[in-house]
Amino acid sequence: MSVLRSVRFEANSRDAVLRNLDAVEPNWRWTLSAPPAEDCSLRFGRQYLHSSSIVTAEHSVGIGAVARRKAARVSLYFVLAGAMEIADRAARKVLSIPANHVASACESSAKRLAIEARSSWLAFHIPEPTLRRHFEELTGRPYVQEFVLPVTRFCEGDGHGLYQTLRQAEEDLSSASPEERPMLAKAYQQLALAKLFAKTPHNLAEAFGRGTLSDAPRQLLKAEAFMRENLASPITIDDLAGAAGCSPRALQRMFRTYRGDSPIGILCSYRLAAAHGAIRTGRTASITDLALSLQFSNPSRFSVLYRSAYGCSPSSALRLARDEAKMETAENDDTRS
Known part of the structure; x- marks a missing residue:
């Protein structure tokens, strides 16, 4: 994945919102909750790190999506305003993330995403092989189960440091020169993953800290x-x-x-x-x-x-x-x- 580019757009019509979402996230089939005549707006930005990415979005209209196929990607969703719901029909589970909370989700076939109108959020997308490789290198232990971050407040406490790191990465990369971007992208990815494993509560925390799972x-x-x-x-x-x-x-x-x-x-x-x-x-x-x-x-x-x-x-x-x-x-x- 290129670290020499970023993606930003602002769409102000139903067709433009759907067209742009299909272009930047083709593995999801997108829908909007608003009727065709209603005004729609969406601001979207993506900064690429070394092999992961940071996405920010703010929208006036409710957005829904269904994953077309399984992707080896873990996503951390920080909901800043509004609310997000992720439904896994195969597992018969629904994950609800309210404002000021973060949780993780794996991208699997037929997984459903529903985001309220007037929501804003930040997502950190990480390929699972990258997550596995960094976990094993940092802990010296095998990655033997999927990473799961439960719904957690991030405005304070352990999750806040990771959120701040992602925000700082987004800011620095947006103003970096083409020569600086590869170095900054790699460094910020390593820092974000180190904070994720060491400072953020999740199901592998004990394996990181004390060598057990x-x-x-x-x-x-x-x-x-x-x-x-x-x-x-x-x-x-x-x-x-x-x-x-x-x-x-x-x-x-x-x-x-x-x-x-x-x-x-x-x-x-x-x-x-x-x-x-x-x-x-x-x-x-x-x-x-x-x-x-x-x-x-x-x-x-x-x-x-x-x-x-x-x-x-x-x-x-x-x-x-x-x-x-x-x-x-x-x-x-x-x-x-």
């Missing part, structure tokens, strides 16, 4: 410890249940409740995180050998899973890690000479 039953924690100690060995659900001291069915239920995935799905996340660490630090010479050593019997399938988790192929990540290592070595040689 929620107050899970001891059987589940035993199973996860067994996973971490045996990443390079074949593991079955019966092996995990034996290590945990419970039945396979009970273990499946615990993982679904506390991790949102199956035990084998979580084991896959641990192995992908181990692979990412080995690639990032240059501790592998062959992607195929790495995949096989972590019990991915099909290297092609491993590449698909890795790309889905981290946003690029393992071979591309390895080339990038090697290039960065060469640059660091060259810089160190220049310093010594």
Whole structure:
């Protein structure tokens, strides 16, 4: 995604509002609550960070939208005025965000968005691979469940720092020169994600601060410890249940409740995180050998899973890690000479 541009528009008719929204957010099918004859206005702005973006909007008319397909993106919505409602029909859940509150939502197929008339809001859109990668690099632990920020006041307290950072990023990037933008965009993204993990209450806060992922039953924690100690060995659900001291069915239920995935799905996340660490630090010479050593019997399938988790192929990540290592070595040689 380009960091050399921003998007801003002001629309003052029904057709202009819908046309512009379709252009800037094509994964959503947009509707307006106002009749055709009623006046409509919408101010919209987007600043691109390194791989994320900050969106601001203010509108006189009620806006609705339905997601066309699943997108690997997490959005944090800060509602400044009015109110926003996000409905997930598949999960039968409705998230209501009143003014002065923030919450997160993942973009999934058929998810519905409804925003009251005379609302204004700021959104921080982050690709999930970016979120995963930064979480693992900051904590040294695998990202084994989706990020969830519950409805939280942000005008004061922990969420306020993240909001201020996003506002400052928006202001600085809007006045930056083309030469300054890439550096500022990358720095602000790193700062925003650090504040998100360290200062904002969410379901991964304990993992960030104390190395655990929620107050899970001891059987589940035993199973996860067994996973971490045996990443390079074949593991079955019966092996995990034996290590945990419970039945396979009970273990499946615990993982679904506390991790949102199956035990084998979580084991896959641990192995992908181990692979990412080995690639990032240059501790592998062959992607195929790495995949096989972590019990991915099909290297092609491993590449698909890795790309889905981290946003690029393992071979591309390895080339990038090697290039960065060469640059660091060259810089160190220049310093010594």
